[in-house]
Amino acid sequence: MQQSVLTALLGSAIGYLVGHWLGNLIASGYPVVQSSGYNNVAIVLGLCFGVVGWMVGIGTMNYPLAKLVGREPVPESPTEGWTRFFKMTLDHKVVGMQYIVGVLMFFFTGGLFAMAIRTELLSPTTHYWGPDTYLQLVSEHGTIMMMMATSLVVGPFGNFLVPLMIGSRKMAFPRVEAASFWIFMSGFLVILAALPLGGFNTGWTGYAPLQTEAKQGMDCYLVGFAVIGTGMILNGFNQIVTIVNYRAPGMRWTRLPIFVWSMLATSFLLTLATPVFFGAVYFGALDRTVQTAFFVDAHGGSSFLWENLFWFFGHPEVYIMALPGFGIVAEMLPVFTRKPLFAYKVGAAGMFGVALLSFFVWQHHLFQSGINPDMRPLFMLTTELISIPTGFIYLVGMGTLWKARIRYTVPMLFCLALYFNFLIGGVTGVYLSDVPVNVTVHGSFFVMAHFHYTIMGGLVFAFFGGVYYWMPKMTGHMLNDRLGKIHFWFMFVFFNFTFFPLFIVGLLGMPRRVFEYAPRLAHLNDFSSISSFVLGASFLIFVANFVWSIWIDPKPAPQNPWDSKGLEWQVPTPIPYDNFKRIPIVLADPYHYGEPDALPVADLGGELGLASVGAAGPSAAAGAGTSRTGAGDGQSRIVGGGPDE
Amino acid sequence: MTSEETADRIERRREGLSHWKWLTGVWLILTAIIEPVIYFLIWPHLPPGNMTSSARGAQFDMMVLTMIAAPVMVAVLAYFAYALIVFRHPKGRPLVDGPPLRGNLRVQTAWITITSAIVMGAFVFGTYELIVPAGAGGAEGPSPIWTPASHTELPVQVIGQQWIWTYRYPTFGGFETTQLMLPNNTEIAFHVTSLDVIHSFWAYQLGVKADANPGVDDVAFTQTNQLGRITVRCSELCGIWHGAMYGYGEVVSPSAFETWAKAMERRLAPATRLLPPFAWTYTPSANGAGGGYYPQTDPYYDKTLYDQGRSGPEGNLPALRVEKSQRVG
Known part of the structure; x- marks a missing residue:
């Protein structure tokens, strides 16, 4: 039997049962298990073994296991047809598209939970779900969305586009790439497994000691984040290695597309911040299973420890959710304004500035926690400083719009929406960073509206812009323009209608994650709730558009429908398995709009339909290119081996 | 450079200047309208009101931040609106590239300078407003470093527990109520602690917020200066009835x-005697909420007070207005 998602499901079921049995064998005699009737050891081991079974079942272990026992591994052959989307594959383009479907599964599930939350909040006192179910919904929504957002762009577009944009045939570690996707999807199963186990009621922040006393669904949160975290680390270092080492000759750092810069900055955050959280959830699992006391005050631990570790990861993570969005809009702006990217170096530096500073701001989540008050001015400073490099993305955007030739295509609309939403999200962030004002707004709906404006208003809008923009290259079909515009306007208007009132609700005194609130806030909450239902429905337009344009009325897309100069648009559609017949020689950055004397972005070797440059042109320029990048020569040798070397 | 090119450059420059004039004009007019509106019409209605020093401070800070943010937002939005209208590609015309502007040192320098200046201004202002009003109503942990100038303050202990707020008044024998009563024109020191998980004491109208952590005496100061009702909510998720934890x-x-x-104090004396003696933090019993709690050793705890509290005729503690010099832990 060929390995596919079915064998993976089988493997995870077997793994879960084995782990559960083992856990019962070990811990069923513990006094705490006997008195409570809950065996967390069995759940945690079951989930861990289940994930391992999943990874074995899908086939990610075949190669390393064969190597381990000294057998000759069977090389994975490139698979064809629609079934390849349900299998482990070494094709970075297929992984990218798998990721798109995967993150959308997370996103739509989390979105349904969000609408359920808003249903409860339709009335200040009448309860549709009751407090326990409500908190489960809140926690599942938050956790699923956070898991989704960590990979929303790095997963799909990072894997699909980075090799194409830097002129490589593959990611540095294709098997690691496939593993990062499949372990990400097992996280989806793990976090949903919390529901039959009674859910968890801590929200996505999982604060101890509430975490320690929560029901068994909490184990799914801890294992789920460990699993997702593993995927984040794998994907992160794979991106870094690829970007640093697999650039085509001539792809100097100054020619690197800004999107790749954003992927690089994000990947550093993924690899450096996530291990801290991995440790934290490990401590949490130990507290819950073998009764250690990392977070239990009465036994020598501290509830502050979780808060510190969680936010030490959590705040860089917030920028994992912002930078890729910036990258996408900065990549699309030059195409739809027909101008070079303004202040390219400032934009790239801004992304790294944000990435660096994001490690020094985490205690602004703890301004009212009572933890070291003398550090408050410092964290206020670092938090406010981060708005300077974030502002660079506005400088880049506004400069690029100056005297431009703006085309209002669907991707461009999403891109402009990011600038509008993130402006509100960013400015309200300054209120939160100011400690005296933070006293009022901390822990209220104001915070909630703020981060929805940055993450949903920023990253999710950029993601959908990216989907409309790159879909022709991915599937060979344009998405319908009219449906796309209807989707955009519904999403944009009702996103703002949903979340803007929540700023006011928060300022008027409504804390987060409550199921009851003051009756005077009912009108604003109703307005937000009803808008959120329309917002949810707007994604049906997207799905309809997708189904219509890909299957019902497919129209083949031209090779370069947006007239972009990006390298990824110069390859034919559908993209061949090896991307480039020979490794391209990069001659210019992809933003030379309005520069008639500029060379084309790359020399692809003539056969691939690139507008030919003069006979002497490419070789001379190529010589110049390679001689100026140190990596040049070694590069072509490495990549020349192809994916199965 | 030929004279034709020079003329072209001058022409482009003139065009750019006219764009700038328009933009600056729109920005100035809008800012001139919005700033007084914020100052005169919005400021008095900003949360959380002006019942205490910290509430009034938060209201003032919010006004200042809004007055800083408004011109910035107006500038960005006006620029986008202008650019999106004026620089759009005319429909149906063939695609033409725009001018190849890859950067402008003066614009970039100005941008970085202005944003840095705004940020540093906000930081200095925020720090002043944090330190001078004694922590601005925010939590300062067990050993506060920014304390009120007045030497006497009324200590009120706030105990968060799943899922209710209770208050103990050490100055009056340490009786415990579920209603937060405060005297006007008085410096209050809230000592917030928890018996189980993390809660957050949010007295909205007082402009006070402090997390209730188990085993931690989290102090926050404010000064009352207006009569009125107070709503207290929990603003940190603490379990199933978090949404109903208000008083x-x-x-x-x-x-x-x-x-x-x-x-x-008189009426509750019999009940107070049954309570654990007053302490700044308590260790919850193994049974958790409602199962009783015991005093912990801590720098504030005074053995003699403890004994008097146990043996006195009404479980009465002597006045416990804490002198500043004594409070240093």
């Missing part, structure tokens, strides 16, 4: 407070 209180005149507190 009420009132700021009353000092004499009314004195009368109330003395009466409560």
